[in-house]
C-alpha cells in the first residue's frame with residue numbers, strides 16, 4: 001500500500017517576524033504575556049519602525065530574502081493611526097525591491113471592521129491571523145476576551161470577505177475548558193477553511209492574572225500528555241482540510257521558559273503531537289491493509305518525528321508489527337506499507 005502524508009506542503013518563503021508586544025490591544029488578556037513570549041518589551045512603535053527599515057535595507061544590500069513580513073504580538077488592525085499604514089508602506093517599498101513577497105499580521109476577531117480590512121489590503125496586507133482562542137462563549141467569557149463565539153466566527157468571515165487569507169490561532173485549555181471543547185473548536189476552525197492555524201495550549205505565566213487564579217486553585221491547566229493527545233487529533237482534522245498548522249506550543253524563549261509556572265510547556269510538544277498524529281495515520285493504514293504488516297518505508301523528511309520525542313512511540317510501532325528493523329527511511333514522497 002502506497003500513500004502520502006496528509007499535511008499540506010509548507011511555505012517555502014521564510015517569515016520575518018516583527019514583534020509589537022501589546023501594541024493596539026484594548027486590554028491585557030488574562031493569560032497573555034507577549035513580552036515574555038517574544039522576549040521583547042519595547043512598544044515604541046517609531047523605534048520598531050526605524051529598526052525594521054534599517055534591518056530590511058541591510059538584508060536587501062546583502063542579497064538575502066525573499067521574506068514574508070509578519071507583524072505579531074499585538075492587535076495590528078487597532079494600532080494607533082497612522083502606524084498600520086506606515087508599517088505597510090514600508091513593507092510595500094521593500095516588496096517593490098523584491099525583498100518582501102507577502103505581509104501578514106495578527107489581530108483580534110473583534111478588531112476587523114470591513115473598511116479597515118479593505119484599506120489595509122489595498123496597502124499590501126495579504127493574510128490576517130486572528131487570535132480566536134476559542135469559539136466557545138463560556139471559555140471566552142471566563143478568559144475575559146471580551147467577545148462571543150459568534151463574533152469570533154464573524155471576524156473570520158470578514159477577513160475572507162475582504163479578500164484576505166485567514167489564519168486562526170486557538171488556545172486550548174483556557175479557563176472554562178471542558179472535555180470535548182477543543183475538538184469542537186477545531187471542527188469549527190476547519191469549517192472556516194483557514195490557510196494556517198496555530199495551536200497554543202494555555203500556559204500559566206508569572207505576572208498574569210491567570211497565574212493568580214492558578215495560585216488560588218481556581219485554574220488547572222492541561223497536562224503535557226493531554227495537550228499532546230488533543231493536538232495530535234486536531235492535526236489530523238486540520239490536515240484533512242488542507243490547513244497548514246504552522247506552530248504548536250510557544251517557541252522556547254529564555255524569558256518565557258523562566259516565567260512559566262504551570263501548563264504544557266515542553267520544547268518537544270509539537271514533535272510529540274506530530275509523531276502521534278502520524279502513528280494514528282499508520283494505524284489506520286495497517287487496518288486497511290487487512291493483514292500483518294512486514295515493512296514500512298517512510299519518506300526521510302519524517303525521520304525526526306516518526307517515533308515522537310526521544311523514541312517514545314517505538315513500542316507502539318512494535319505492537320503494530322513494525323519494529324525498528326521493519327522500518328526504513330527513503331527519499332521520495334510516499335509511505336509504502338507491505339504485508340506478508
Ligand code: SF4
Pocket residue numbers: 022025026027028029032033034073074075108131
Ligand atoms: S492575547 Fe492578544 S489581544 Fe490579548 S493582550 Fe495578548 S496580544 Fe493583546
